[in-house]
Amino acid sequence: MSFNNATSDPLFNGWQGFDDVYRLIPTSTPALSFLALINIPTVVILLNVLRQLVLPRNPSLPPEVFHWIPFVGSAVGYGTDPINFLTTCQKKHGNVFTFVLLGRKMTVALSSKGNNFIFGGKVANLSAEDAYTHMSTPIFxxxxxxxxxxxxxxxxxxxxxxxxxxxxxxxxxxxxxxxxxxxxxxxxxxxxxxxxxxxxxxxxxxxxxxxxxxxxxxxxxxxxxxxxxxxxxxxxxxxxxxxxxxxxxxxxxxxxxxxxxxxxxxxxxxxxxxxxxxxxxxxxxxxxxxxxxxxxxxxxxxxxxxxxxxxxxxxxxxxxxxxxxxxxxxxxxxxxxxxxxxxxxxxxxxxxxxxxxxxxxxxxxxxxxxxxxxxxxxxxxxxxxxxxxxxxxxxIMRKVRADLVVPPSLASPSKDGYYIVPKGYFVLAxxxxxxxxxxxxxxxxxxxxxxxxxxxxxxxxxxxxxxxxxxxxxxxxxxxxxxxxxxxxxxxxxxxxxxxxxxxxxxxxxxxxxxxxxxxxxxxxxxxxxxxxxxxxxxxxxxxxxxxxxxxxxxx
CATH class of the missing domain: 1.10.630.10 (Cytochrome P450)
Known part of the structure; x- marks a missing residue:
């Protein structure tokens, strides 16, 4: 039986060929926009999750805190209670880890050694100006x-x-x-x-x-x-x-x-x-x-x-x-x-x-x-x-001006070498x-x-x-x-x-x-x-x- 003769079969009574299928698909602009509004964010979130769970991680980078929504990252958890957020992540990842904050990669260095790593860093590598001038200059x-x-x-x-x-x-x-x-x-x-x-x-x-x-x-x-x-x-x-x-x-x-x-x-x-x-x-x-x-x-x-x-x-x-x-x-x-x-x-x-x-x-x-x-x-x-x-x-934050090697006293080296904090990241003490x-x-x-x-x-x-x-x-x-x-x-x-x-x-x-x-x-x-x-x-x-x-x- 061909689809062209489907209407002769009682099982297909009322079938009008593929025209009936097309009628089931919303074709108006508002309907398509609604579907896109639902599906596109879902796909983006799914891809972000798969990237973190399935794709191989660069072993030279510090471990990254899992987050559901790209760009937003851990903004809600960090913004609500940063101390609890950091200590919870510390228990899971150690003293050095990275989280996403509204599109910014923030590498955290905790403990006294972490404070020294950031506060004792060279200006050529770590910049307070690059981290804060966008907010401080309009005020000061x-x-x-x-x-x-x-x-x-x-x-x-x-x-x-x-x-x-x-x-x-x-x-x-x-x-x-x-x-x-x-x-x-x-x-x-x-x-x-x-x-x-x-x-x-x-x-x-x-x-x-x-x-x-x-x-x-x-x-x-x-x-x-x-x-x-x-x-x-x-x-x-x-x-x-x-x-x-x-x-x-x-x-x-x-x-x-x-x-x-x-x-x-x-x-x-x-x-x-x-x-x-x-x-x-x-x-x-x-x-x-x-x-x-x-x-x-x-x-x-x-x-x-x-x-x-x-x-x-x-x-x-x-x-x-x-x-x-x-x-x-x-x-x-x-x-x-x-x-x-x-x-x-x-x-x-x-x-x-x-x-x-x-x-x-x-x-x-x-x-x-x-x-x-x-x-x-x-x-x-x-x-x-x-x-x-x-x-x-x-x-307290600094922006990374040149790739930074995390000292082994702060974080144990990965199996492929020391962790590197790339240029363009922010570091946080x-x-x-x-x-x-x-x-x-x-x-x-x-x-x-x-x-x-x-x-x-x-x-x-x-x-x-x-x-x-x-x-x-x-x-x-x-x-x-x-x-x-x-x-x-x-x-x-x-x-x-x-x-x-x-x-x-x-x-x-x-x-x-x-x-x-x-x-x-x-x-x-x-x-x-x-x-x-x-x-x-x-x-x-x-x-x-x-x-x-x-x-x-x-x-x-």
Whole structure:
């Protein structure tokens, strides 16, 4: 029987040949588009899975974390909880592995040796500029930080170090204390409590309060009188718009046609002009140039070539200092307040340390000096332990400029030779993974400031490695510093990109903590919250309200 005669057979009653088959296939454009929408992504995902499971892997490359969706890769797992993601992958693949993050190949190097591999790498091989300039330049501005060659950045750090002198620090302690006390005596969050009876308890959000306190103290000290006096609603709005550019979205996609990006760019221009006008007024003698702030320090500096630092570069450095310092100090301060509120016995020990050292004959407490602030072991242990559990930056990246050989001490060689990280990949170090490694730290996930009291314990050993107290100092171009690249404790980074503002951060945080603990008794019923990783610097999740009560000895 031929298909042409099929209609004569009862079994094929109603058969119209291949025309009936064609009628069953959707031929309209919307229908075909719908099928393509379903099938093409499925095929792409299937091919991606087969590539990882079936095709032979290049043995010279580090093992790659399995992912379902190409381009997206492990973005969801990493973005939701990067620490859990990295430690889970570490258990499966070892200290060195690669994962895909929105089209980028990210090779991770964990452990102290991994930190040293990345932070101690040569600029010719590993570039911070290539990794970060797409996000930092629209915020900080041109020709500074990561928008210039590394040699120039090292000179800029040398200029900043001039402003971070011990003489200036001695003046800054009183300024920070004054700002904190003034804030607590005038802000509605604390005034509403003062209106009640003395036995009542108020509440405050540490993230909000510390963010406001740190920007006030930073502008009063490093930024100068003109900036501090200009801290009105307009400045706050510009800062907020510029701050909106420091998100994971901005890191992955530097320029999108979104209003938040346009606000970022407008704010950067206005703040840059604001600083340039201050500098011009000082150069012309219209305002007092005899200041201890960073603007005054930068105005006196010249590059090794003899070129005076241009006004727009000074302005952009000041923006970078304000933005970077604001986030790191305020977030660390928030975590410190939360842990002290959850551990009132530790907070009381911090308070008793002040009573022992700074009591006046009338029972009041005097203000500590900078040198005294540096010699408060209980306070110091609180800050170090907070930085151990909550370092401001949990992961640090570099872009690979030339193929890198992974040392055998970090990852065992493959059967065909050493692992190679190819040019064009990114490498990622995560100091926080080392800082909470249960194989290195007793009760690693618990906040225990007392661990820093043992001079022979792991904490102090790691700190000595970090500061290289007895080791050789290295000058990257901004003064001799300990590299600290092999330490499992690296709260401010290590090597040539170690944070230049580390000592100021300790001063600012120390004065904030001392002043608030001296003024307030605190508690938190909900306990210390988990971190949120939806921002570049992990902040405490809600609920996080701290209850407080004014102490009797609340004034210096």
């Amino acid at each position: 501005g041109k020709d500074v930080v990561f928008d210039c060659p590394n040699e120039k950045l090292m000179e800029q750090k040398r200029f900043i170090k001039v402003g971070l002198s011990t003489e200036n620090f001695r003046a800054y302690v009183g300024m920070v204390e004054d700002e904190v006390l003034d804030y607590m005596n005038r802000d509605p969050k604390f005034l509403s409590y003062q209106a009640k009876d003395a036995a009542s308890w108020g509440q405050f959000d540490p993230v909000t309060v510390l963010a406001e306190m740190t920007i006030l103290t930073a502008t009063r000290t490093l930024q100068g009188n003109e900036v501090r006096s200009g801290m009105d609603k307009t400045f706050a709005a510009l800062f907020a718009d510029l701050d909106g550019g420091l998100t994971p979205l901005n890191f992955m996609f530097a320029n999108l046609p979104l209003e938040s990006y346009r606000k970022r760019d407008r704010a950067q221009k206005k703040l840059s002009d604001f600083y340039v006008n201050i500098i011009k007024a000082r150069r012309s003698g219209q305002t007092n140039n005899d200041e201890t702030d960073m603007i005054a320090a930068l105005m006196t500096q010249s590059y090794r070539s003899g070129t005076v630092v241009p006004d727009h570069e000074i302005a952009h450095i000041m923006i970078a200092l304000l933005m970077a310092g604001q986030h790191t100090s305020s977030t660390t301060g928030s975590w410190a307040m939360l842990h002290l509120a959850a551990n009132p016995d530790v907070a009381d020990t911090v308070y008793q340390e002040q009573i022992a050292k700074f009591s006046n004959p009338d029972g009041s407490l005097r203000s500590p000096t900078y040198d005294e602030l540096r010699n408060l072991p209980v306070l110091d242990s609180v800050i170090r332990e907070t930085l151990r559990l909550h370092p401001p930056i949990h992961n 995560s100091p926080v993974v080392s800082q909470v490694d249960p194989d290195l730290w007793y009760n690693a996930s618990k906040w225990e400031p007392s661990r820093w009291n043992d001079s022979e314990g792991q904490a102090q050993k790691a700190f000595r490695q970090y500061t290289d107290e007895n080791g050789e100092k290295f000058d990257y171009g901004f003064g001799a510093v300990g590299k600290g690249t092999e330490s499992p404790y690296q709260p401010f980074g290590a090597g040539r990109h170690r944070c230049i503002g580390e000592q100021f951060a300790y001063l600012q945080l120390g004065t904030l903590v001392v002043t608030m603990v001296r003024s307030l008794e605190m508690e938190i019923a909900s306990g210390v919250p988990k971190p949120s990783f939806h921002t570049l610097i992990p902040t405490p999740k809600q609920p996080r309200m701290i209850s407080y009560h004014r102490r009797q000895l609340d004034k210096a």
